Each structure stands twice: as C-alpha cells, then as structure tokens.
Amino acid sequence: PELRGVLASIGIVKGKPFNPTVEEKQLLEKAVKTAPKMITAQRLLGRKDERNLYYKDRQYERAWAGATSEYMQESYLDIDQRAAFFQYAYSSAPAMVMRTMNAGSKYPFTVRDSKGDILNGSHQYKLHLPANPPAKLFWAVTLYNVVDGTMPETSQLLPSKNGFDNIEKNTDGSIDLYFGPQLPNGAPESNYIKTIPGRDFLTAIRLYGTGIEFFDQTWKPDDVLKIK
Structure with a gap:
C-alpha cells in the first residue's frame, strides 16, 4: 500500500x-x-544520531540502524535507512535484527578505513580480526561495490574469505586479511582479496551463529587499515 x-x-x-x-x-x-x-x-x-554505528571507536555500521526488520524506529518509519539498505541488499528478515545467541546472524560492515576515508580499490588495506570470530556456524569477509551492492568483478572467483578457507593465521590465532589491486608485499595469497582500481567498495563481516562475544563486544574487529 x-x-x-x-x-x-x-x-x-x-x-x-x-x-x-x-x-x-x-x-x-x-x-x-x-x-x-x-x-x-x-x-x-552517515547519520547525525549515529544509530547506525556498532561501536563508539570503530567505523562499522549496522544496516538497520537500530530499527526493526521493517525499518520501524521507536516513533517513525525510517525511510532513508530503508532506501540506503536496499541500494546494496535485497532482503530483510526479523532474524537479521534479533539478538539470537549461536543461531542468528550479524553483518557489521564499513565503507571507511581507520581514518574515516572511503575504501577505494586503488589502495592496499589490511583487516585484522582477533582470534576466534564469534560465529558458531561460520564467518566470512566479503567486499561489495558501494553504489549497488554487487561484487567486484576480478580474476578471483569471489571477493571473499571465510572460516572454511585455508587461511594463514597468526601465532595467537588472529587473522590478517589484505585488500588491494595487487597482493601487498609479504602478504599470503590465501588471505588476499583483489579490488578494482578507482572503484569504492565496502567490507562486510558476516557472523553466522553469532556468539555472545559479539554482542557484549569482548570481540571487536579492527578497523580496515590503509597500508599503501
């Protein structure tokens, strides 16, 4: 209607x-x-009320900005947030906004690096994930084109890495992922996602079967760091 x-x-x-x-x-x-x-x-x-931010000290956003899956805030229909969401996504469901331990899913994402600059495929970046991402089912990091939510078309099969991949880990179990038009010097190819020069992108962290460590913020991903 x-x-x-x-x-x-x-x-x-x-x-x-x-x-x-x-x-x-x-x-x-x-x-x-x-x-x-x-x-x-x-x-x-961004939003002046900062309802879209997951953390006070990080760039990560929550797609629903505190609203219901139908984009109802406390006293109004958040039409701007809804329009923003459906520019890069195609579906919304109650389970996506519920705090369901070890069963639901969460999707913190960012379009900015640690300094607040828009992520651009011409540069090289590093994303550090602390050990044991709180995802009982699996976790994934995926890159998307900012303007429409499609995936960057590169020589890689998918612009994504996940917990099932053979990813190189640090001695403490943490993970460093790398983004850029070329593989950064010293970075393992298993941890590399290729980008398109000149094209802005967003980085989404998918946590399926989200654990309590995400909700109480004892586990927090680092901001995306520009290295070149």
Missing part, C-alpha cells in the same frame, strides 16, 4: 493507463538517474 501510494501520487494506478506528458517523462528519467546518487550520498554522509 505504501509504495502504491507513492506511485499514485505521480499518476501510476493499477488498472488505469499512465500517459505522462513529454515534460513528465523527462522529469521521471531525471529522477531515475538522480535518486540513486542521492541515496549513495546520504549513505556516505
């Missing part, structure tokens, strides 16, 4: 012909091109 109401406001109603004027067609074509840019700009600007 909500979407149909928006469409009705510009004359699109089920069972009725839609015959926009030449001027209206031009406006609609402009809107199709402009709206995604506005949504992206809003996403990158």
